[in-house]
Amino acid sequence: MGAFEIIGGKKLKGEIIPQGAKNEVLQILCAVLLTPERVEIENVPNIIDVNKLIDLLSDLGVKVEKLGDEHYAFTAENVDIEYMHSDTFKKKGSGLRGSIMIVGPLLARFGKGYIPKPGGDKIGRRRLDTHFIGFQKLGANFNYKSKENFYEVEANHLKGTYLHLDEPSVTGTANILMAASMAKGTTTLYNAACEPYIQQLCKMLNSMGAKIKGAGSNLLTIEGVDYLGGCKHRVLPDMIEIGSFIGLAAMTGSEITIKDVNYPMLGIIPDTFRRLGIKMELKGDDLYIPAQDSYEIESYIDGSIMTISDNPWPGFTPDLLSIVLVVASQAKGAVLIHQKMFESRLFFVDKLIDMGAQIILCDPHRATVIGLDHKVNLRGISMTSPDIRAGVSLLIAALSADGKSTIHNIEQIDRGYQNIDTRLQALGADIKRIS
Incomplete structure (x- = not known):
């Protein structure tokens, strides 16, 4: 130590x-899972939590290219969903709080997402109910294996709906936003977080082809699309x-x-x-x-x-x-x-x-x-x-x-x-x- x-x-x-903003980049990195195309990200900070998430994405099959200091490209063309059942994934996924945000994009693109109970700072209770209630309202089935502290969500298809969040959770908003971006129909997300991190995520997703309105407010409207493409993004x-x-x-x-x-x-x-x-x-x-x-x-x-x-x-x-x-x-x-x-x-x-x-x-x-x-x-x-x-x-x-x-x-x-x-x-x- x-x-x-x-x-x-x-x-x-x-x-x-x-x-670069730690709390933004953790969301942005998870969003690369929404597309098989190349996503380029600038101003990525060289810190432990970010490096752990990049390592986790690489293990999932995402191609990671370091283009320069704080400059990366990611291509999630060949994602290995079965890796999420491995002991290695369960250990790495539980090592940082930001890992929870891989679930939304995986659910949107592949119809399934799994995660062990995430780690992070011991600053008090940090519940995940907002995330999984949101996924369920979009049409996903949720299962929690309490003995393993392992969360599972699966869906044949997601369907847009009205969601009034019980708390304006930043990571919860990001996760639901990414899932809803590829759901069928329109999702209305009320009491959403409106931090600059969420505004940046909306900006990135829209540049990938998403249709999101209301960024910067607590009312987001997401019209689901069938496909999201690559983009370039710079972190605040x-x-x-x-x-x-x-x-x-x-x-x-x-x-x-x-x-x-x-x-x-x-x-x-x-x-x-x-x-x-x-x-x-x-x-x-x-x-x-x-x-x-x-x-x-x-x-x-x-x-x-x-x-x-x-x-x-x-x-x-x-x-x-x-x-x-x-x-x-x-x-x-x-x-x-x-x-x-x-x-x-x-x-x-x-x-x-x-x-x-x-x-x-x-x-x-x-x-x-x-x-x-x-x-x-x-x-x-x-x-x-x-x-x-x-x-x-x-x-x-x-x-x-x-x-x-x-x-x-x-x-x-x-x-x-x-x-x-x-x-x-x-x-x-x-x-x-x-x-």
């Missing part, structure tokens, strides 16, 4: 380019990484320019950080974060303490609440962080408390942060990364802290952040990877 050794307290400076910059770099600049008092952020797709992320007192300036499509010695959290109009909570898009993404919490620990003022969606995501705050942060964990979903206003620095400690986003939050805290910190289990961070140590070193960070 690897670890990061960090000497904190150093101001950083320079430019950094965000990687990762908005979670962009938010992480905004937080990093604030915590370390650094001057950082984040390049090519595709600002219109960031939603309320920049404004949420501005509410913490962080200054930023849009220069073309680059986001410039000036060095600040202090930043003050806004209060509500009546003077009460502000709450920052997660909501489905276009609300604030839950993947950045951990970053906001860390950034608030050195702000001037106080804020209530309300993590509504996952009941285990705030449990990493004990490490921040050990570092000297003033945080009260009210319950599994809420934490009150009293900012230190950089009057008292955090102190370096040894800690373990519990999940991707908490891991990067602890990394940001360590880079701002006095002394040496060691973060273990950094494979969690590597699952979502590409070469994070070398990219931060280029900004002047004292970070090294150790065994």
Whole structure:
């Protein structure tokens, strides 16, 4: 198991380019299964979760060509459906959360899709009911082998229908959307997720010949087609990484320019950080974060303490609440962080408390942060990364802290952040990877 050794307290400076969006590319990679034709994808991040999914697609019989750094072509002409019954598939498929999204395209094209219970971050319950209820309403038969934790869906043909999702699940919307794109007739998908990831998937599918309307809203209309062809697609910059770099600049008092952020797709992320007192300036499509010695959290109009909570898009993404919490620990003022969606995501705050942060964990979903206003620095400690986003939050805290910190289990961070140590070193960070 690897670890990061960090000497904190150093101001950083320079430019950094965000990687391709992890949560988008996992959907896009699964969509290549919808066609026997060649699909070319650019801006594919070199991270563990993405590489695992590419490896899984290759095992399924998809021809994978690496055309350059972060540039791939995929041809799913000879997919081996029987491979999904193998022990190897069950082991690999259970190793990452994104594997669930191969089911929709396989069901659409081949009439069957199988998957073991997917893995992923241990941040709370992450149920799959939305996916399989959607498949059933499209006409598929569903079977769950509880002893094996193995899910099966099969259908002679899928038929368009009206679907009102019980939750705006991003992966659930993507899975159902891909299945419905080749169903007979029209599917109306209400309470759909409308994240930029879903907008990008709709854009890609339409370029393949799908007929999808309503992208960017929570009401999608999909007119099924008999065949989807190849396409070229470029993945958006990762908005979670962009938010992480905004937080990093604030915590370390650094001057950082984040390049090519595709600002219109960031939603309320920049404004949420501005509410913490962080200054930023849009220069073309680059986001410039000036060095600040202090930043003050806004209060509500009546003077009460502000709450920052997660909501489905276009609300604030839950993947950045951990970053906001860390950034608030050195702000001037106080804020209530309300993590509504996952009941285990705030449990990493004990490490921040050990570092000297003033945080009260009210319950599994809420934490009150009293900012230190950089009057008292955090102190370096040894800690373990519990999940991707908490891991990067602890990394940001360590880079701002006095002394040496060691973060273990950094494979969690590597699952979502590409070469994070070398990219931060280029900004002047004292970070090294150790065994």
